[in-house]
Amino acid sequence: MIIILTSKLIKNSNKGSLVTSGTKKRPDGRAFDEMRHLKIEAGVLERADGSSYVEIGDNKVLAAVYGPRELYVRRLLKPNMAILRCRYNMAPFSVEDRKRPGPDRRSIEISKITAEALNPAVFLEKFPRSTIDVFIEVLQAEGGTRCAGITAASVALADAGIPMRDMVAACAAGKSEGQVVMDLSEWEDKEGEADLPIAMMPRTGDITLLQMDGHLTSDEFEKALDLAIKGCQIISEEQKNAIKNRYGD
Amino acid sequence: MLLIEDKQIVVPGEILAEGDYHSGRGTFKDVDKVCSSLVGLVAVRDKKISVIPLQSKYIPKRGDVVIGKISDIRFSMWELDINSPYSGILPAAEVFGKEKRELNRAFDVGDVLFLRVVDVDEVKKVKLGLKGRGLGKFRGGILIHITPTKVPRLIGKKGSMINMIKDQTRCEVVVGQNGVVWVKGKPEMERVVQKVVKTIEEEAHTSGLTDRIRDMLLEILGEGKEKTEDVKKEEDEFKEELIQ
Numbered sequence: 287m288i289i290i291l292t293s294k295l296i297k298n299s300n301k302g303s304l305v306t307s308g309t310k311k312r313p314d315g316r317a318f319d320e321m322r323h324l325k326i327e328a329g330v331l332e333r334a335d336g337s338s339y340v341e342i343g344d345n346k347v348l349a350a351v352y353g354p355r356e357l358y359v360r361r362l363l364k365p366n367m368a369i370l371r372c373r374y375n376m377a378p379f380s381v382e383d384r385k386r387p388g389p390d391r392r393s394i395e396i397s398k399i400t401a402e403a404l405n406p407a408v409f410l411e412k413f414p415r416s417t418i419d420v421f422i423e424v425l426q427a428e429g430g431t432r433c434a435g436i437t438a439a440s441v442a443l444a445d446a447g448i449p450m451r452d453m454v455a456a457c458a459a460g461k462s463e464g465q466v467v468m469d470l471s472e473w474e475d476k477e478g479e480a481d482l483p484i485a486m487m488p489r490t491g492d493i494t495l496l497q498m499d500g501h502l503t504s505d506e507f508e509k510a511l512d513l514a515i516k517g518c519q520i521i522s523e524e525q526k527n528a529i530k531n532r533y534g535d
Numbered sequence: 536m537l538l539i540e541d542k543q544i545v546v547p548g549e550i551l552a553e554g555d556y557h558s559g560r561g562t563f564k565d566v567d568k569v570c571s572s573l574v575g576l577v578a579v580r581d582k583k584i585s586v587i588p589l590q591s592k593y594i595p596k597r598g599d600v601v602i603g604k605i606s607d608i609r610f611s612m613w614e615l616d617i618n619s620p621y622s623g624i625l626p627a628a629e630v631f632g633k634e635k636r637e638l639n640r641a642f643d644v645g646d647v648l649f650l651r652v653v654d655v656d657e658v659k660k661v662k663l664g665l666k667g668r669g670l671g672k673f674r675g676g677i678l679i680h681i682t683p684t685k686v687p688r689l690i691g692k693k694g695s696m697i698n699m700i701k702d703q704t705r706c707e708v709v710v711g712q713n714g715v716v717w718v719k720g721k722p723e724m725e726r727v728v729q730k731v732v733k734t735i736e737e738e739a740h741t742s743g744l745t746d747r748i749r750d751m752l753l754e755i756l757g758e759g760k761e762k763t764e765d766v767k768k769e770e771d772e773f774k775e776e777l778i779q
Contacts, residue, residue: 336590354592354620365658368620407547409563409572413592415659416620444547447590447682449572451563452548489548489570529546529574533589533740 312462314471319513321457321469321520326437326528328445336446338528340438343471344428349438350421351446354413368413372401374435376424396432403436403456403485403495409449418448429472430458436485436495441525445532452487453525454494457517459484459510466506468513482507484514488522491515541579544589544740545571551584559585576740589740593619593683593713595661599652600670602678602711603663605645608638615648615663618680618713623661625650630665647673647717649709669709676707676719679729681736683714688739689732696735696745703752704728727755 311317322343331337334350341347357363374396378387389397400422408418420442422435433456440454460470462478475481480500486493502510536553539545551562552569561573562584571577575586595601595617603615603623615623625648630641642648649671653664665671681689689710690697701708706720706728718728731748738744 335592356620356622413594413620444574445590447573447575447588447592447684449561450547451565451570451572453546487548489550490565526546526549530544533544533574 310463310465312465312467312471313473316467318465318467319516321517322471324521324524326441326524328441328528328532334442334446336442336444336448338438338441338445340434340441342430342434342437342469344426345424345431345434346426347431347434347438348423348425349435349442350423351418351439351442351448352421353418353446354416354448355419357415357417362417363415366414367410368408368416368418370401370405370408370410370418370420372397372404372420372422372439374400374422374424374432376427376431380424380427396435399495399497400432400436400439404439404443404454406492406494407440407450407452407454407487408443409451412449418443418446427472429470429475430483432456433458433483433485437521437525441528444525444529452489453522454485454487455518455522455525456483456485456495457514457521458482459514459517461500461502461506461510466502466509466513468517480506480510482510482514484511484518486515486518488519537579537584539577541577543577544575545577545586546574547572551577551586555582557583559583561586561588588684590682591684593617595619595621595623595652595655595659595713597652597654599712600649600667601652601663601713602647602649602673602709602715602717603713604647604678605642608642608644611638613638613642615650617661617663618683618715619661621655621659621661623650623652623663625663625665629653629663642672647676647678649673649711649717673709673717673719676717677725677729679716679718679732681714681716681732683712685736685739686710686712686714688744689716689735691745696748699745699749700728700731700752703756727752730755 325341327339330339331350336351338349354368374393376385378385420439424431436456458470459468460478460481462474480502482498485495539551549571550568556569558564558569562569563572569584571586573586573588575588578585601617603617605613606616607614611627613625617623650663651667654662704724704727706718706724709717718725
């Protein structure tokens with residue numbers, strides 16, 4: 287199910303200050319509301335219709351989009367709209383201990399939620415009886431790969447010339463060492479108390495993905511959500527720049 | 536209130552104008568705002584805003600001329616790949632008339648045809664036809680694929696660009712509206728055309744392109760001529776050596 291909250295949340299988030307108390311530095315030296323370094327590039331693959339490469343901290347993610355193209359699986363075909371298929375895959379060398387190649391429980395789940403996070407943004411009804419295929423390859427993982435994957439996929443979709451309502455951006459927030467923080471690193475994700483990845487369409491403020499792992503009080507949840515939304519807005523700006531840089535000089 | 540300039544590059548979701556504006560191609564309306572749905576260049580005409588995409592897939596339209604490759608032979612029709620989400624069909628009746636003959640005698644899998652889109656129905660079945668001037672099977676040559684939105688740029692104003700390429704390289708060039716280009720000429724000239732077409736595709740959104748392409752063609756062809764002369768000279772010298 288896709289959770290869509292109205293822009294009311296955003297308006298609240300812009301009012302007044304965010305988290306003010308307990309601003310101690312994090313293990314990697316960042317402030318509580320500081321993102322990791324961010325790099326987005328569009329149009330990196332020759333043979334795909336659209337592609338992008340995203341680096342968030344030590345995450346390295348490649349996304350490729352093919353389509354809209356003919357759908358051969360007749361039972362999946364929708365007569366009034368296109369379908370969006372998504373595959374999230376981690377390279378065996380992306381993590382410290384070699385990951386057994388192929389889909390597992392986790393990557394099947396992420397494939398599904400990625401497709402659902404992108405679905406409301408794409409004008410699927412413009413291409414009935416066809417499919418749009420998104421492939422996300424994680425080359426190096428360092429916490430928050432599902433957000434990096436969604437961010438990369440939406441840049442690749444735009445690069446493929448697929449009409450969209452907005453470019454989906456994704457960012458996580460959470461709680462680590464008793465502090466609510468933005469854009470969790472791998473250590474904070476594993477050792478921390480909670481992880482809250484979200485994906486949103488920044489123009490309208492619609493949230494297309496919201497997951498939570500761990501425990502947060504409702505106050506902390508509000509704070510974390512505000513931080514994650516702020517992170518999405520930063521990422522969204524970078525996504526736009528990446529697309530414009532591809533065609534600009 | 537207009538928020539962007541004409542010919543500016545925009546991204547999906549970008550707000551183009553607020554208030555009294557109409558949404559054209561490549562845009563959509565969200566309450567009173569006109570937003571872009573594509574990556575492309577803005578075109579403002581009076582109160583109508585549209586976005587011309589930089590990248591797209593070919594959506595078949597009745598009356599278009601396209602280049603297709605036969606991918607399958609069925610009982611009474613051919614199936615063609617027309618570089619689109621929807622494959623095209625060429626009914627046997629279009630080729631033979633009423634009488635039935637063996638289909639693979641006429642066209643085989645892999646043949647490249649120049650066709651017209653006769654009809655596209657509600658279930659996106661694309662019916663193709665061969666009736667018309669210049670339509671039919673291509674023999675030899677190479678195929679180049681470009682984004683369909685850049686086809687007008689490749690042709691140029693009244694065919695200025697395409698005619699220039701044809702004249703300079705002495706190749707036959709046929710452009711389908713689905714973004715497939717067929718080229719036939721000397722093999723090295725085919726390669727020149729391929730390079731030029733790819734450059735046009737990459738730089739389609741910039742101005743003064745025809746002049747730059749002309750310079751590029753002259754440069755490549757100039758080099759080519761010199762090279763052949765050098766080769767001849769070397770060959771002559773070699774022959775002289777042999778004689779000695």
